[in-house]
Amino acid sequence: MITFKNVTKEYSPNIHALSGVSFRIEAGEFVSITGQSGSGKSTVAKLIFAEEKPTTGNILIGDWDVSRVRRSDIPLLRRQIGVVFQDFKLLPQKTVFENVAFALEVAGESGKRIRDIVPHVLKIVGLTEKAARYPKQISGGEQQRVSIARALVHRPKIIIADEPTGNLDAITAREIIELFTRINDFGTTVILVTHDRDIVNGLHRRVITLRNGKVVSDAQKGKYILS
Ligand SMILES: Nc1ncnc2c1ncn2[C@@H]1O[C@H](COP(=O)(O)OP(=O)(O)OP(=O)(O)O)[C@@H](O)[C@H]1O
Numbered sequence: 606m607i608t609f610k611n612v613t614k615e616y617s618p619n620i621h622a623l624s625g626v627s628f629r630i631e632a633g634e635f636v637s638i639t640g641q642s643g644s645g646k647s648t649v650a651k652l653i654f655a656e657e658k659p660t661t662g663n664i665l666i667g668d669w670d671v672s673r674v675r676r677s678d679i680p681l682l683r684r685q686i687g688v689v690f691q692d693f694k695l696l697p698q699k700t701v702f703e704n705v706a707f708a709l710e711v712a713g714e715s716g717k718r719i720r721d722i723v724p725h726v727l728k729i730v731g732l733t734e735k736a737a738r739y740p741k742q743i744s745g746g747e748q749q750r751v752s753i754a755r756a757l758v759h760r761p762k763i764i765i766a767d768e769p770t771g772n773l774d775a776i777t778a779r780e781i782i783e784l785f786t787r788i789n790d791f792g793t794t795v796i797l798v799t800h801d802r803d804i805v806n807g808l809h810r811r812v813i814t815l816r817n818g819k820v821v822s823d824a825q826k827g828k829y830i831l832s
């Protein structure tokens with residue numbers, strides 16, 4: 606369902622973030638993308654949700670050729686892909702409920718749908734009790750759960766998370782990863798971008814490793830291979 610065909614990305618003529626990257630991710634997989642700082646992990650993530658365009662090569666997501674997608678179609682594409690970031694990106698002046706609701710409001714959903722969907726996704730992430738709190742009144746792990754709830758509102762086929770545990774302690778990080786595995790169990794494809802060796806090794810799932818913008822390993826039930 607996600608295919609990278611010989612993808613290169615040059616941010617400028619002398620910055621080759623990706624060179625000749627090819628892989629295919631099937632619907633329902635849980636894949637970690639790993640590698641050292643600067644290896645191109647976030648670039649892969651940004652290409653998948655069309656924040657960046659490849660310099661050459663093709664990126665197919667379902668029926669979409671993301672490398673050629675029209676700017677006006679990007680919102681539609683993004684609804685099929687939930688995105689989670691390291692720094693949560695919550696709106697501080699909105700409550701937990703309102704932060705999640707906002708993603709539906711901007712997509713033009715009705716008040717009724719919002720009142721149905723928001724409690725549902727807050728329940729999935731275990732935050733029903735904290736719906737009325739503001740981001741600064743909850744823990745970092747809980748803030749990340751809010752951002753995961755927000756990523757789920759359009760029932761995306763794919764969730765892509767770029768270093769989602771980067772700001773969390775080891776135990777909280779493990780809980781967040783467990784939440785992603787549960788979301789994966791519902792059938793959602795999960796792509797986890799992380800440089801965290803313990804997380805990758807604890808998952809026993811597929812691992813794609815990048816080095817200097819190239820895929821150097823793609824292993825089912827893989828391990829973090831870089832020293
Ligand atoms: N917007 C940009 N403009 C220019 N160069 C960029 C840009 N974004 C990334 N790069 C460069 O592209 C390369 C890959 O960056 P990328 O962010 O994909 O790495 P990463 O593996 O996510 O690293 P990290 O683990 O530090 O987040 C790096 O050399 C980086 O400096």
Ligand SMILES: [Mg+2]
Binds near residue numbers: 646647648
């Ligand atoms: Mg990165």
